[in-house]
Structures are given as structure tokens and as C-alpha cells.
Amino acid sequence: MIIKEVISYLEDLAPLAYAEDFDNVGLLVGDKNTEVSGVLVTLDTLETVVDEAIEKGCNLIVSFHPIIFKGLKSLTGKNYVERTVLKAIKNNIAIYAIHTALDNALRGVNDIICNTLGLVNKSILIPQKGTIKKLTTYVPVKNANALRTELFKAGAGNIGNYDHCSFNTEGTGTYRGNDDSNPTIGTKGQLHEEPEIQISVTFNKHIETKLLQTLVAHHPYEEVAFEVTSLDNYNQNIGIGMLGELKKEQETYTFLKFIKEKMKVSCIRHSEISKSTIKKVAVLGGSGSFAIAAAKRAGADVLITADLKYHDFFSAENDIILADIGHYESEQFTKNFLVDYLSKKITNFAVVLSTTNTNPVKYL
Template identity: 75%
Template sequence: MIVQDVINCLHDLAPLHYAEDFDNVGLLVGDKSMKVTNVLVTLDTLEAVVDEAIEKDCNLIVSFHPIIFKGLKKLTGKTYVERVVIKAIKHNIAIFSIHTALDNALQGVNDIICNRLGLVNKQILIPQTGTIKKLTTYVPKANAQELRAALFNNGAGHIGNYDSCSFNTEGMGTYRGNEESNPAIGEKGVLHEEEETLVSVTFLKHLESKVVSALFKTHPYEEVAYEITTLDNTNQMIGMGMIGELENPMPANDALSFVKTQMNASSIRHSELTDKPVKKIAVLGGSGAFAIGAAKGAGADLFITADLKYHDFFTAENQIVLADIGHYESEQFTKSFLVDYLSKKITNFAIILSVTNTNPVKYL
């Protein structure tokens, strides 16, 4: 297998199309056509991680966080980022980052947190917009069923728990080809009328190339008339954060102790505790201050995230308990999840969990 094969497996889990615009995901260092020896999975790619990859004969590092986040103007080894890139290139090691693509995935970072806490009735906290597209095309009535089947087989027509969804309207289409045309139905230079079916299907944006390819491959016309629009509908399957419920409510203090144990957190910074029991919990791995309003709006009793600032805690306003468990702590189980996922998909070589602790924050 080559690097791109591993990327394709990860793309099935968390398509990079849904990463945040500010992020830098994908293959950051290396050749996508390089044959893979072994894969090392880490949360951060530091020099020690590259050394570990060299020692364990891994020429691909799958990292949650991107080592290259802002543009590099020099590669002199002055910063830790430059040293990592130089060492990786020198030893022919590729580096791939998945970051916010996995944050936004239904079975991603926040689902991992929910599962560790045993939450049920899970939902996306902030559904992502602009991820659903609609294809409208016109096809001869006799070919409509075949075309719909081809579109469905390539991922179109999936809405929530339903598949093979489409809307169809029959009407009369007209066209006349010029001398350069080669009409599949009718004759060039002659106005033709054909009973057609308007076929309309929705699809997720990362499937656009597959859906359009299926359209052109299956449609009988020489010139295919079609439209693709982006819908404003929110996508309940993709987005930042999750919210779920404990099967048994807990007093706020007990809930925080439970979270500390389950998330293996050294400490928890939190807002003032409320008197009401904790039942509904919102989570957002990594820096999540921007989602406090969403957590409160969703009726969460507790919001678990990281990197909260002093003034963020005031916004709890005795409506919710805000808990900062630490950035690394909120995402630390991600690399084990990725190892398990890739190990089930790939048996050609070893998928190795990095033993390097990359947490830059230390506690007394």
C-alpha cells in the first residue's frame, strides 16, 4: 500500500472537506505515492515522535494536530516546527494531519469523549452548514431509473436514516443540435421533443466528483444539462462538539470528579457549581470557548472543553458549569481511536501507537 491508500481510509472516516477553513489538514510532508512500511499514530508530531518513527521503521506519521499550521518562509532548523520538517524530509517520512476534519466527524473526537463518559442520546452540538448539495438534471424518461440507480450507488440521495431519496417530475424537453452535434436521440439540425424526467437528489459535498462522474457516465445525452446548488440546510451528522445525557444524573461536584477520572485529567478548572443535578453534558475537544453559547442554548448542565480564559468563566452565569480539563487531556484518546480504526482497515503493515507524551503542559 502507498501513502494515498492510508489517506483514503482516513478520508472515509473524516473527509477533509469538512475541516475548518483556518486549519491545515492533509499530507503536510512527503510523497503520496510512496510505499508505506509502517504507520506511527500520534497527537502531535514533535522531534521525539520523528525519532520514534525512525526507530520503529515507520515512514508515515498520522498526526492529529498539524505540525505546519502557518506558512513556513525558511527551513533553517531555528524552530521546533522547522526541525521536525527537516528531519522528516531527511529520513523520507511522510506526515499527515487530520485535525478538525476528525473534530467535525460524527464518530470523531467528541464522540470519543461522549463514549468515555457513557453518554446516551448523542447529537452534534453545532451542525455544520454548507455541506449539503443538490443536483438537478433532465434525462429521457426511459433512462431515469438507470440514472437514479447510478447516482444512489455513488452516495447521492442519502438523508439521515434514509437512502435512495429523490424527487422526479415529468415534462417535455426540446433541443436542436448544430452540424457539429452528435445527438443520441433525434437528428442534428432538427428540433426534437423528448419526454424527460427532472431528477433531483441531494448529496454531501465531498461526494461531488463521484456523483458528477456517475451522471456523465450514465446519462445518454451528448450534452448533459444539470445544476448543482449548495443548500443552507444544517447537517445533523457533521459539526463541532456533541451533547448527550448521563443515564443517571449526578450532583455537579460528583460529575466533575467522574469526568476527571474518565478523562484522566490532572486537574479541572471550572466555574461556580450549580445546585441542579448534571444530566445533559456538552463536550468539545480542544479550544471550545466559542461554543459556550451553543452549550447553554442546548440546555447543557455541564460543558467540558479546554483553553478557557478568565472571563469565559463569567459567562456561565449560574446556568451551566464550565469545565476546562486541558487541551491535551480532551484529545489524548484520539490517537488510540485512530490506531484501532486503521488496524481494522489495514493488515499489510503495522499501525503503531506512539508512546511519546507530547503534552507541553506540566503540573506540580
Template identity: 70%
Template sequence: MIVQDVINHLEELAPLAYAEDFDNVGLLVGDKNAILTGVLVTLDTLEAIVDEAINKKCNLIVSFHPIIFKGLKKLTGKNYVERVVMKAIKNDIAIYSMHTALDNALQGVNDMICNTLELKNKQILIPQNATIKKLTTYVPKDEAQQLRSELFAVGAGTIGNYSNCSFNVEGYGTFNGNETSNPTKGSKGAMHTEAETKIAITFPKHLESKIIQTLFKAHSYEEVAYEIMTLENKNQHIGIGMVGELDDSMSELDFLKFLKDKMNTESIRHSSLLNKKVKKIAVLGGSGSFAIEATKHAGADVFITADLKYHDFFTAENKILLADVGHYESEQFTKNLLVAYLTKKITNFAIILSETNTNPVKYF
């Protein structure tokens, strides 16, 4: 097994195409073709994590947060980022980061928070835009079924809970090949009319390269006529944040106690209590102040996130209870999620959960 084999599994869970534009995700350090000796999963990559990887003979660190976020112009060891990268390179250790790709995954960071809080009826809070594309192509009528099957096999035609979705219209295509053409229907230099099927099929944007490759491989024409367009439709399975419901309503104080216990946090900063029952809960791991208005619009009673500033609490406006559990605390279960996922995917290889607490915030 090589490093790329693990990456392939991780990108099934959280395709990098859905990471935010500002982010730096993927293989940040190392050789994707290196023979794998072990996988260490962590929230952050610090020098102590690299040391742990060395001691446990792991040459791949899977980290939620990217150690390289901004461009590095020098590697002199003057700060912790440079020291981590230098030590990883020196010891032939690869570093792979998922960050907002996993934030936007249906079974990612926010789903893990919902599961920890035992929430039901989960939905994406802010669906990501421009994630659905549509292929339209034209194929000889007697080849339409085979082409559809080939496209379905690589992930096209899936809409929510339905698969093998397409729309088909029968008609006639015309063409006249020049002297250098090699037509599979008709003859070069002669006008030809062919009974064709127009196939329209949607697919998630991260599969575009695979869809086009499959189309050209399965289509019999020398020149394949096709169109790809990006749709404005909301994708309810990709996006940041999540909303769910408690089995039973709680008072605000009881919920805050419940939240403190479940999230294993020493303190919760929150907005004014509204003296009402809470049932619908919105969550967004990491810094989530940008989503406060979305949580109001979703009708949530509580919004759980981190890194709220002084003025952010005013935006609750007595409409929602804001609960800041801490950045590390909101994402702490992410590494457990990744270990469980990779262990199921790679049954003959040990996936190791880092024992190092990387939380830089301490409480007195």
C-alpha cells in the same frame, strides 16, 4: 500498499472538505505514492515522534494536530516546527494531519469523549453550514432508473438514516442540435421532443467531484443539462462539539470526580457550582470557548472543553457548569480512535500507537 491508500481510509472517516477554513490539514510532508513501511499515530508531531517513527520503521505519521500551521518561508532548523519538517524529509517520512476535519466528523474527537464518559443520545452541538448540495438533472425517461442507481452507488441520495432518496418529475425536453452536434436522441438539425424525467437528489459536498463524474459517465446525452446548488439545511451528521446524556443524574461534585477519573486529568478548572443535578453534557475537544452560548441553547448542564480564559468563566452566568479539563487531556483519546479505525480498515498491516506523551503542559 502506498501512503495514499491510508489517506483514502482516513478521508472516509473525516473528509477534509469539512475542516475549518483556518486549518491546515491533509498530507503536509512527503510523497503520497511512497511504498508504505509502517504507520505511526500520534496527537502531535514532534522531533521525538519522528525519532519513534524511524526506530519503528514507519514512513507515515498520522497526526491529529498539523505540525505546519502557518506558512514556512525558510527551513533552517531555528524552531521545533522546522526541525521536525527537516528530519521527516531527510528520513523520507510522510506526515498527514486531520485536525478540525476529525473535530467535525460524526465519529470523531467529540464522539470519542462522549464514549469515554458513557453518554447516550448523542447529537452534534453545532452543525456545520453549507455541507449539503443538490443536483438537478434531466434524463430520458427510460434511462432514469439507471442514472439514479449510478448516483446512489457513489453516495448521493443519503439523508440521515435514509438512502436512495430522490424526487422525480416527468415532462418533456426539447432541443435542436446544430451541424456539429452528435445527438443520441433525435437528429442533428431537427427539432426534437423527448419524454424526460427531472431528477433532484442531494449529496454531501465532499462528493461533488465524484457525483459530477458519475453523472457525465452514466448520462447518454452529448450535452448534459444539470444544476448544482448549496442548501442552507442543517446537516445533523457534520459539525463541531457533541451533546449527550448520562444514564443517571449526578451531583456536580460527583460528576467532576467522575470526569477527572475518566479523562485522566490532574486538575479541572470549573465555574461556580450551581447546586443542581447534572445529566445533559456538552463536549468539545480542544479550545471551545466559542461554543459556550451554543451549549446553553442546547440545554446542557455541563460543558466540557479546554483553554478557557478568565473572562470565559463569567459567561456561564449561573446557567451552566463549565469544566476545563486541559487541551491535551480533551483530545488524548483521539490517537486511540484512529488506531482502532485503521486497524479495522487495514487488517494486514500494523498500525502503531505512539508511546510518546506529547503534552507540553506539566503540573506541580
């Protein structure tokens, strides 16, 4: 198996099209056509992690956070980023980062937190805009069923819990081919009228190339008429943060102790205890101050996140309890999840969980 085949599994789980614009995801170091000897999964890629990969015979590191975040203007080893990248290159080790692509995935970072806490009735907290598109095309009536089937196979027509969704309108198409045309129906140089069906299907933006290739490959016409439009609809399966509920309401201090136990944290920074019990829980792994307003609008009793600043806690305004559990702590189970996921997909070489603790924050 080569690196790009491993990448294809990762991008089935978390398509890079849904990563945040500021992020740097994908293959950061290495050649995607290199044969894989082993995969080491980590939260962060540091020099010590590259050393671990060398020791364990892994030439691909799958990292949650990207080691290269901003553009590198030199590679002289003057800081930890450059030293890590240099060591990886010298030892022919590739580095792939998944970061906010997995943050925004339905089965991603925030779903992992929800599952760890046993939350039910889960939904995306901040759905991502601009990720749903619509394809409209026109096809002879006799070819409509076959074309629709191929479009569905390619991933179009999925809406929430439903698939094979389309809208179809019958009408008459007209066209006239020039001297260079080779019409499959009709005669060039002559105006032709054909009973057609207009097919409209929605799709997630990351499959656009595949869907258009399918359309052209299975459409009977020499020239395929189609339209692709971007929709403003929220995508209920793509977005940052999650909302869930406890199976049974808990007293607030009991719940905070429950978080410490389940998330394996030594301390929680929290806002004033303004609610006596907790039922509805919002979570956002990593830096999540931007989600406070969304969590309040959703009626959450608590927002579990990280990296809250002093003034962020004021914005709770007794409407919600803010619980900062630490950046590393909120994302720590991500690497376990990725190891389990890849191990089920790959059986011909080792997928190894990194044992290097990359948390830069220490507690006394």
C-alpha cells in the same frame, strides 16, 4: 500499499472538505506515492515523535495536530517546527494531519469523548453550514431508474437515517443539435421533444466531483443538463462539538469526579457550581470557548472543553457549568481511536500507537 491508499481510509472517516478554513490538514510532508513500511499515530508531531517513527520503522506519521500551521518562509532549523520538518524530510518520513476534519466528523473527537463518558442520545452541537448540496438533472423517462441507482451508489440521496432519497417530476425536454452534434436520441438540426424526468437529489459536498463524474458516465445524452446548488440546511452529521445525555442523572460533584476518572485528568478548572445535578452534557475537544453560547442554547447542564480564559468563566452566568479539562486531555484518546480504525482497514503492515507524551503542559 502506498501512502495515498492510507489517506483514502482516513478521508473516508474524516473528509478534508469539512476541516475549518483556518486549518492546515492533509499530507504536509512526503510523497503520496511512496510505499508504506509502517504508520505511527500521534496527537502531535515533534522531533521526538520522528525519532520514534525511525526507531519503529514507520515512514508515515498520522498526526492529529498539524506540525505546519502557518506558512514556512525558511527551513533552517531555528525552531521546533522547522527542526521536526527537516528531520522528517531527511529520513523520508511523511506527515499527515487530520485535525479539524476529525473534529467535525460524526465519528470523531467529540464522539470519542461522549463514548468515554457513556453518553447516549448524541447529536452534533454546532452543525456545519454550507455542506449540503443539491443536484438536479433531466433524463429520458426510460433511463431514469438506472441513472438514479448510479447516483445513489455514488453517495447521493442520504438524509439522516434514510437513503435513496430523491424527488422526481415528469415533463417534456426540448433540444436541437447543431452540425457538430451527435444526439443519442433525435436527429441533429431538428427540434426534438422528449418525455423526461427531472431528478433532484441532495449530497454532501465532499462527493461532488465523484457524483458529477457518475452523472456524465451514466447519462444517455451527449450533453448533460444539470444544476448544482448549495443549500443553507444544517448538516446533522457534520459539525463541531456534541451533545449527549447521561443514562442516569448524577450529582454535580460526583460527575466532576467521574470526568476526572474517565478522562484521566489530574484537575478540572470549572465555573461556579450552579446546578445540583447533571443530565445533559455538551463536549468539545480542544479550545471550545466559542461553543459556550451554543451549549447554553441546547440546554446543556455542563460544557466539557479546554483552553477557557478567565473571562470565559463569567459567561456561564449560572446557566451552565463550564469544565476545562485541558487541551491534551480532551483529545488524548484520539490517537487510540485512529490506531483501532486503521488496524481494521490495514493488515499488511504495522499501525503503531505512539508512546511519546507530547503534552506541553505540566502539573505540579
